Each structure stands twice: as structure tokens, then as C-alpha cells.
Amino acid sequence: MHRPDRRFVLSAADGGALEAALPQADPPPGAKPRGSREIGREEMTALHRAVAAVRYADSRHGGGSAQAQAAAHLLDQWVRPMLGRPLTDDRQRELCAVSAELARLAGWAALDTGRHSAARHYFDRALYWARTANAPDLTAYVLTTAALHTTLYGRPGDALALIDGALGTAGHVHARVVGFTKLVEARAHARAGDARAVAAALTTAERLLDKPCSHGAPEWIDFFTHPRLAADAAEIHRDLGDVRACLAWHEQASAMAPNAFTRSVGLRLTVVATVHLKAGDLEQSLALGHRALDILRYVDSNRARDYVRRLAVGLTSHRTLRAVDAFLARLRQEFAPAGHPAPVA
Incomplete structure (x- = not known):
């Protein structure tokens, strides 16, 4: 790190305006402290x-x-x-x-x-x-991010409680923000193995993503697009063990640009590589695995390393095959997989 x-x-920040906001350790004698002036629009x-x-x-x-x-x-x-x-x-x-x-x-x-x-x-x-700040959009988004954290690390029940808190302000929150909350809800239900609840939450997320709104969405939610929803849906259906749906959503997510959403694209490719491996398509699994390494090799993310590690574990039983051994050797050289993620205490 x-x-x-x-x-x-x-x-x-594009220049000195933010530099001017830095506290000065030793202002000149008699100088008016920078902290005493009002903060300008610049x-x-x-x-x-x-x-x-x-x-x-x-x-x-x-x-x-x-x-x-x-x-x-x-x-x-x-x-x-x-x-x-x-x-x-x-x-x-x-x-x-x-x-x-x-x-x-x-x-x-x-x-x-x-x-x-x-x-x-x-x-x-x-x-x-x-x-x-009295900012309902941000409040819901923070609660949703915390819910995603608990979902990713094995506590979907706690995640759903946080989702309820985020949805409690839904009447005052932009539809796109609520849509992302419903997407994370679908992820939590998938980790809990509830396919029916997944379908309902995912359908609502899609509908809200398309819902017209009289005021613009916050800038920080601009990542939430149809390709991003599809990328998450691919992982959701991986968690449910639905290979066909995972691959269909993966195709819909292909519009995500790896130069802008590098980590997300790499994670999705690793997820789908693992699904192909479980389905017995070793050739396609390795092809996607190599693409994932190409994308993720310069991304500093323990979470990405853990996704790659899971793929590597699945491939180990095939390591006598030259193509698999070459992939694992490349992984060791360029992208040493991390150990198990730190437990959530």
C-alpha cells in the first residue's frame, strides 16, 4: 500500500486553490492566518x-x-x-x-x-x-456501501439490515441511488441463497435505473449504468450457481471500459472464468483468466487478488495440463494471489 x-x-485539484486551504505550520509574524478567511467558490x-x-x-x-x-x-x-x-x-x-x-x-x-x-x-x-449535511442521497449511499462490505465478507443478514436503513429514506432519494441499493440487496440475497428475493430486487434495480427524474443524479453515482448492473448480476448468479444466467449477464456487461473501470472489469472476468471452470470449459476459463490478469496486474487491490486466488485454487487439480501450468506460473510471476481475506471481526 x-x-x-x-x-x-x-x-x-487543478492548481493552487486547494493548496491555499492547507494549514500553514509557521505563518510569518503578524500575518493574518489563512484559516481566518472565508472559503471561496474557487x-x-x-x-x-x-x-x-x-x-x-x-x-x-x-x-x-x-x-x-x-x-x-x-x-x-x-x-x-x-x-x-x-x-x-x-x-x-x-x-x-x-x-x-x-x-x-x-x-x-x-x-x-x-x-x-x-x-x-x-x-x-x-x-x-x-x-x-442533511443529504439523504449520500446517507443512503453510505449505508449501501457498508451493506456491500458486509455482503462481500460473509454477513448477508447484517447487510440486509443496513439496506433497510438505506431504503427508509427512499422517498427523498434519487431513483438511481435507490436502484443501486436494490442491486446490493440482490447481492446480499444471493449470498443467502434466496433466488426469489434476488429476482425481485434485481428487477426493481433495473426499473429504477431507467426511471426518469426531474432532477439530475449525483455525480458520484455515475458509475451505476446498465453494464455495471449486468456485471454485478453476473456475480450474483455465480453465487446462486446459475451458470446460464451468469454468462448472459456477462455478455451484457461487455460495454464496461477496462481503462475506466479496470478493477470491476477484471473482477467480472475472474468470476466468469471460475464459472466456466465449474461448468467444465477449461479452455474458456483459461482465456478469461489470462484477460483478467492482463487487466488486474497493475491494480493494487487485495480483493482482486482474492478473486484470482479462488480461480487458481480451482485450477490446481488440472495443473498437469501444460496450459494450466503456464497460467499458474504466470500468476505466480505477475500477480501473486493473496491468502484468504482478513476475517471481519
Whole structure:
């Protein structure tokens, strides 16, 4: 895991406006402290730009990358000091919402690197800031992210309780945000083995994704598109053991661009490679496995390594075959699979 890169954050902010928000350790004698002046629109624009850059970089480079780790740095070193400066009510709500976004991103980076206690800590902070900002969309999204965390690491019952909390504000939340919540609900039901509940939640997620709305969706939910829904649906049906449905959803997800959604595309290819292996199609499993390694080899993500590890475990019984042995050798050289994910205490 890398340390946050200050140059990355400043370049993402596009100039000195965010630099001006940094607390100065030793101001000149008699100088007016920077923290005493009001926060201008230019600073806020730069901050929003930096947050968006961190969000997109996480998807491309993984939670262990310097870019993704910059979320916690932005929150603690830049945004929190700004909250001590003169603020209008609107500006305070805006900064609290930014704090919620950054804490959620920091939690996701922690999840992606196997630091589950840290992830829960950041999600709790994100929920506090979202509620303080009086931002129902963000509140629902943070609860949904926390639900996805508990789903991925074996606690679908706890995830469904968090989903209920997120849906409790549905009347005040954008349809696309609720749609993503229903998608995560489908993932939790799949882990619990409830195919009927999966079908209902997934159908609702699709309907809400297409639902017209009088006001635009938040920028941070722009990743939730039909290809992203299809990618998750492929994994959902893998969990249910439905090979045919998994492969059909996989085809619908093919429009996802690996240069923008690098980790997601690589994870999906690994999931489908595992499904082909279980179905006895070793050739297709290896082909997708190699494509996944091509995409994921530069992504710093323990979660991705765990997906690859599961594929490698399944292939071990075929290692006497030259093609399988070559794949496992490549994996050892380029993408050493991690051990089991850290337990969720």
C-alpha cells in the first residue's frame, strides 16, 4: 500500500486553490492566518475536482494505490481544517457532504486492501457527515456501501439490515441511488441463497435505473449504468450457481471500459472464468483468466487478488495440463494471489 501522493491531489485539484486551504505550520509574524478567511467558490470547485479524481483513480488503480489512499489524506489534512473557518450554512453543508464522500472513499479503499476495521470506522464517519449535511442521497449511499462490505465478507443478514436503513429514506432519494441499493440487496440475497428475493430486487434495480427524474443524479453515482448492473448480476448468479444466467449477464456487461473501470472489469472476468471452470470449459476459463490478469496486474487491490486466488485454487487439480501450468506460473510471476481475506471481526 502506497502513501498518498500530494502532487496527485494538487494536480487533480487543478492548481493552487486547494493548496491555499492547507494549514500553514509557521505563518510569518503578524500575518493574518489563512484559516481566518472565508472559503471561496474557487476552493470548493478545486476540492470537488480532487474528490472526483480520487474516485475515478480508485476504480482504475485499486484501493491500495496512492491515488485511492489520498481520500483519507484529503479528509483529515485539508477538509477538516476548512470546517474551522468562517462558513455560511450552505457552505457548511457542502463541506460536510464532501467529508462524507471522502470518508466513504477512504472506507472503500480500506475494504479493498483488507483492512475491515478501518473500513467500518470510515463508513461510520461517512454516515455521520452525510447526516450532518442533511443529504439523504449520500446517507443512503453510505449505508449501501457498508451493506456491500458486509455482503462481500460473509454477513448477508447484517447487510440486509443496513439496506433497510438505506431504503427508509427512499422517498427523498434519487431513483438511481435507490436502484443501486436494490442491486446490493440482490447481492446480499444471493449470498443467502434466496433466488426469489434476488429476482425481485434485481428487477426493481433495473426499473429504477431507467426511471426518469426531474432532477439530475449525483455525480458520484455515475458509475451505476446498465453494464455495471449486468456485471454485478453476473456475480450474483455465480453465487446462486446459475451458470446460464451468469454468462448472459456477462455478455451484457461487455460495454464496461477496462481503462475506466479496470478493477470491476477484471473482477467480472475472474468470476466468469471460475464459472466456466465449474461448468467444465477449461479452455474458456483459461482465456478469461489470462484477460483478467492482463487487466488486474497493475491494480493494487487485495480483493482482486482474492478473486484470482479462488480461480487458481480451482485450477490446481488440472495443473498437469501444460496450459494450466503456464497460467499458474504466470500468476505466480505477475500477480501473486493473496491468502484468504482478513476475517471481519
